[in-house]
Amino acid sequence: MRTDISRINEHTPYEELTEGLMMFAGGTSKSFKTGEWRTNTPIFHSEKCKQCLLCAPVCPDGCIPVKDSKRSDFDYDHCKGCGICVKACPFNAIEMVPGVEPVINS
Amino acid sequence: MAGYNLKEIMNKPERLSPGHRMCAGCGATIGVRAVLRALHEGDEAVIGNATGCLEVSSYMYPYTAWEDSYIHNAFENAGATLSGVETAYRALKKRGKISPDTTYKFITFGGDGGTYDIGFQSLSGAMERGHDMVYVCYDNGAYMNTGIQRSSATPQFADTTTTPVGSLSNGKLQPRKDLTAIIAEHNVPYAAQTTFTRDFKDIHVKSEKAIYTEGACFLNILAPCPRGWRYDMADIMKICQLAVDTCYWPLFEVENxxxxxxxxxxxxxxxxxxxxxxxRFKHLFKPGNEDLIVQFQEEVDRRWEDILFRCSR
Amino acid sequence: MSIKDRMSGNEAVAYAIKQIDPDVMPAFPITPSTEIPQLVSNYIANGQMNTEFIPVESEHSSMSATIGAEAAGARSLTATSSCGLALMWEELLVAASNRMPCVLALVNRTLSGPININCDHSDSMGARDTGWIQIYAENNQEAYDNMLQAFPIAEDEHVHLPVMICQDGFITSHAVQNIILNEDKDVCEFVGEYNPGEFLLNKGNPVAFGPYALSCYSMEAKKAQEKAMEDSKAVIAKVAKDYRERFGRGFTFFEEYRTSDADHIMIIMGSAAGTAKQAVDDLRNQGKKVGVLKLRVFRPFPGQEIANVLQNCKSVAIMDRTESYNGHGGPLSSEVRAALFESKTYPEVVCYTYGLAGRDFTVEDVYEIFEELENVSSNNNISIIQHRYINLRTKEDR
Structure with a gap:
């Protein structure tokens, strides 16, 4: 009875919603893209990054993926652009730019 | 406790997924992520949650941010609800319905409203009965979900929507309740107060102790709310550092x-x-209100001395 | 094989719980249900059952912990009365809407104020629209039998709703009467093992309970819950039939006592049905065609079935052991009149309020009520008070 949330939306008839509105799955929120909330966007300058990872735990949204003790680029599908990581970085490897797109306007 | 290594710890899979609807810059989910990172890989967990910002934002049907099993029941009963879950675990294990090599840990999150105030009785009961669980309060010092109303965790003089600053009011009249001490006085095996420090070692070590100490444990995390506290949301780490360096929020633990x-x-x-x-404290810096800051400082000093005394015994 | 014994209603329900041996029971003491958790605690203390008991700090917490345990995959129940039920009111709704097949042993007691420990139905009737199945007992035997049917109903895949097993405070809960108990192994077979499909402690299969739901889902969720309540009727009937076949006792939605040819019928719930049946026997001896419909299941409400029983009678007395404060009768009155209207069945109907906070209700009261029914149905011009209190002192008595 595992839930396929792609089948649950505002058109789903009552007989086909999950019993008691339970969710028989974990982590389904990933398909909800909060990235569009951003008004400012962090840019990752990997060349400046020393991989100290001080930025990774401060993110309220877990948008700084870490693998093998190294961070990679932001999860822009979900990053809300709060800017906490920018201030946590001791090496200026994260820059905040205006707008929802992760591009530097020259 | 093995040596703390942030770079190792951050390799762990996230147990709180993105896509939740907490505000940008929210302190609560920083706290949740830190606590859940302390779970050992391979250990299962059931997460409880009192009604509040975290609950309505992390499990909005059909989107759950929780990778582990999760139960939200109501506002005032996260302690009791997880008591039931934890007891069920023992009951089912005793009857052989859960394999002996499966380990579950029980962690419940509540805001200060759900913990200091409306959920206080349920929390106290769960702590006194000694269920093998951790109650984690993310303390942002007001009822933020309903729009920044004062709670018993709200600091004195804070401007909230039910203690508004006005021509006859300087904000909240009373200093905050010291819940960590109150829970420690339940003689639980572990109670601690923490917040976010640069390398997150303090919160990690305390979370791991709380999760892996048998019995009822309590963790109180100062989790700033940019909207309710009215600071620049990017500054959360600075705010937390100032909270501990001014001794407004001392970092301590009470172990046995x-x-x-x-x-x-x-x-x-x-x-x-x-x-x-x-x-929320802007009015304290208006001319003529100097004595209010003195008063605030005196209360901080008195409580800090008290903690130093307790810790020196 | 069955066992003959003497027990109070509380003892009978506690004995049923011992035989069911649920996984978890949180409870908080409140008169007159306190004996149930006491007796269960004694059984546990002496190794006679394996249930984990949680001595919670309030009834709100007892229902909260019951929900937590049930969600975790444990068969769970609690017991309470009166203000305890009122305190857990919010949680009753959560249990039902989360589709928890848990059970509550309710010992009916009046609600404050004034504070009073005796029986009426104001507690459970106040909770009638919380989404719980409600089953009432006339005596200790029925309380026992109903308790054993609770989990098979609740856990049925077409139901998944909580069940409240009600008995009258003191009158049933504390009075010792003869009782026939079933053998442990027969109870075990009848109740069966609980194997939920989805639950919190299902390793590798995480589940999330209690979402925030937007308006685009909430109404659908409530309808699905209502549908489960409708569907529970067939399950209640099947479980009652299975129980009757195995143990030889019990009714489905109600007991019809001498109603088939009755001109005048009293509808009543709980222990007072015994009084009513005694009075019916007395009046039958005088040649009066009277009967009693003793309602067992109040939720789901068997409206059509009740209307069918009443279709040929001249008049009906509806007996409410609670006040609705709506100005025209109690909840049973409202439900029965709605059912009669819907089925286009129109006997004379008089609504009575009786037995509040333990006020006596005697066979003489029943004689008087049937006499009134007879007058109403034989004389169209008579003016009677539609909503009358039995055994109430008024200035007119002076």
Missing amino acids: GTWRLTYEPKKKLPIEDFLKEQG
Whole structure:
């Protein structure tokens, strides 16, 4: 009875919603893209990054993926652009730019 | 406790997924992520949650941010609800319905409203009965979900929507309740107070102790709310550092009745440094209100001395 | 094989719980249900059952912990009365809407104020729209039998709703009467093992309970819950039939006592049905065609079935052991009149309020009520008070 949330939306008839509105799955929120909330966007300058990872735990949204003790680029599908990581970085490897797109306007 | 290594710890899979609807810059989910990172890989967990920002934002049907099993029941009963879950675990294990090599841990999150106030009885009961669980309070010092109403965790003089600053009012009248001490006085095996420090070691070590100490444990995390406190949301780490360096939010733990300071500022900063960053205390800096800051400082000093005394015994 | 014994209603329900041996029971003491958790605690203390008992700090917490345990995959129940039920009111709704097949042993007691420990139905009737199945007992035997049917109903895949097993405070809960108990192994077979499909402690299969739901889902969720309540009727009937076949006792939605040819019928719930049946026997001896419909299941409400029983009678007395404060009768009155209207069945109907906070209700009261029914149905011009209190002192008595 595992839930396929792609089948649950505002058109789903009552007989086909999950019993008691339970969710028989974990982590389904990933398909909800909060990235569009951003008004400012962090840019990752990997060349400046020393991989100290001080930025990774401060993110309220877990948008700084870490693998093998190294961070990679932001999860822009979900990053809300709060800017906490920018201030946590001791090496200026994260820059905040205006707008929802992760591009530097020259 | 093995040596803490942030770079190792951050390799763990996220147990709180993105896509939740907490505000940008929210302190609560920073706290949740930190606590869940302390779970050992391979251990299962059931997460409880009192009604509040975290609950309505992390499980909005059909989107759950929780990778582990999760139960939200109501506002005032996260302690009791997880008591039931934890007891069910023991009952089912006893009857062989859960394999003996499966380990479940029970962690419940509540805001200060759901913990200090409406959920206090349920929390106290769960702590006194000694269920093998951790109650984690993310303390942002007001009922933020309903729009910044004062709670018993709200600091004195804070401007909230039910203690508004006005021509006859300087904000909240009373200093905050000291819940960590109250829970420690339940004689639980582990109670601690923490917040976000640069390398997150304090919160990690305390979370791991709380999760892996048998019995009822309590963790109180200062989790700033940019909207309710009115600071620039990017500044959360600075706010937390000022909270501990002014001794507004001392970092300590109480293990089997022994109090221990886990951080002592090299130089205790004046409380203004913490207050002036936040819009909710803006009125304290108006001419004529100097005595209010003095009063605030005296309360911080008195409580800090008290903790030093307890920790020196 | 069955066992003959003497027990109070509380003892009978506690004995049923011992035989069911649920996984978890949180409870908080409140008169007159306190004996149930006491007796269960004694059984546990002496190794006679394996249930984990949680001595919670309030009834709100007892229902909260019951929900937590049930969600975790444990068969769970609690017991309470009166203000305890009122305190857990919010949680009753959560249990039902989360589709928890848990059980509550309710010992009916009046609600404050004034504070009073005796029986009426104001507690459970106040909770009638919380989404719980409600089953009432006339005596200790029925309380026992109903308790054993609770989990098979609740856990049925077409139901997944909580069940409240009600008995009258003191009158049933504390009075010792003869009782026939079933053998442990027969109870075990009848109740069966609980194997939920989805639950919190299902390793590798995480589940999330209690979402925030937007308006685009909430109404659908409530309808699905209502559908389960409708569907529970067939399950209640099947479980009652299975129980009757195995143990030889019990009714489905109600007991019809001498109603088939009755001109005048009293509808009543709980222990007072015994009084009513005694009075019916007495009046039958005088040649009066009277009967009693003793309602067992109040939720789901068997409206059509009740209307069918009443279709040929001249008049009906509806007996409410609670006040609705709506100005025209109690909840049973409202439900029965709605059912009669819907089925286009129109006997004379008089609504009575009786037995509040333990006020006596005697066979003489029943004689008087049937006499009134007879007058109403034989004389169209008579003016009677539609909503009358039995055994109430008024200035007119002076």
